[in-house]
Amino acid sequence: MENSGTRSQHLAESPYLLDNASKEASARFVALSAAFDPGTIRHLEDLGVRPGWHCLEVGGGGGSIATWLAAHIAPAGYLVVTDIDPRFLEPMEISNTEVRLHNIATDPLPEAAFDLVHARLVLMHVPEREKALARMAAALRPGGWLIDEEIDISVYPDPALIPEEVLSKTFAAMLRIMGDRGVDHKFGRRLFGQLRALGLVDVAAEGRTFLWSSGTPGISLLRANYEQLHDAVIGAGYVTEQEFEQDLAGLDDPAFMMPSPVLWAAWGRRP
Known part of the structure; x- marks a missing residue:
């Protein structure tokens, strides 16, 4: 592991607004896992994750997918899980897992080292996202799989069409402030073309969207x-x-509903 000075430098260099040091981070990771892990795990199973694989999880966050990967590649497999702030990953202490302080935008990765490289909701926040994706592809062994999952804000609540849907000012403000920090809210839609351009084969993609209502993980x-x-x-x-207070309280309204952004998953294999 790197020292606290290096960690502080990584955090200072990052434009990421939803940092892991906040008091809300734990609740966010629980909600992310509940909302998106089932789909992510289905994709990983479809790609054939199995014992003995060497895997890289970029931006491991709360560690739910890292924990799943570590269990499914054991006992001979090996997992490297990274984050610019790995405070939620460090307590995992799984025997076949290395937790690494790492900024995918600037730090190197070993080349041709992994059977699988996965990230979720990471590159949309990285200004050098295309370079980071290329670095992830270069980390694949021949035949290895890269899968990335990113948001696409192409679907908005439309109260004019569906009166029950809510388009809140705070939701619009959240998107705007994140856009100010360089977040690409449509990167997910570009992933398929990006993976093809990197020379990967068997490239495919799937978009998932949900109707979020009060009490669901998406609302959390x-x-x-x-x-x-x-x-x-x-x-x-x-x-x-x-x-803000009205919109926050509105999330508890049993009548609240809105379509989620599309979560695109795109994957491809190194020839």
Whole structure:
């Protein structure tokens, strides 16, 4: 592991607003896992993850997918899981897993080392996302699989068409403040073409979307994101305190509903 000075440098270099040091991070990771892990695991199973594989999980966050991978490649397999702030990963202490402080935007990876490289909701936050994706592809062994999952904000709530759907000012403010920090909210839609351009073969993609309503993991995720971005969106003048509080309370309304962004998964194999 790298020292605390290196960790601080990584965090200072990152434009990431939803950092792991916040009090909301734990709730966000629980919600992310509940909302998206079933689909991610289905894709990993379809790609044939099995004992003996060497795997890389980029931006491991709360560690739920890293834990699944470590169990499914044991006993002979080996997992490297990275993050710019691995505080939630370090307590895992799984025998076949190395936790690494690492910034995918700037730090090198070993080349031709892994049977699988996976990331979820990472590269959309990385300004040098195309270079990072190329670095991940270069880390594959011949025949190895790269799978990335990223958001595509092409579907919005449309109360004019469906009156029950809610398009809140805080949701729009969240997207705007993240866009100010360089987040690409449509990178997921470009993944298929990006993987083809990198020379991967057997490239395919799938988009998943959900109807989020009160009490679902998606609403828990929205709540954690809203609360963590409170100071940023109000400080920028994108929403008022009153509007924010109304939108936060609205998440508990049994009538609340909105379509989620599309989560694209795209995968390809190194020839």
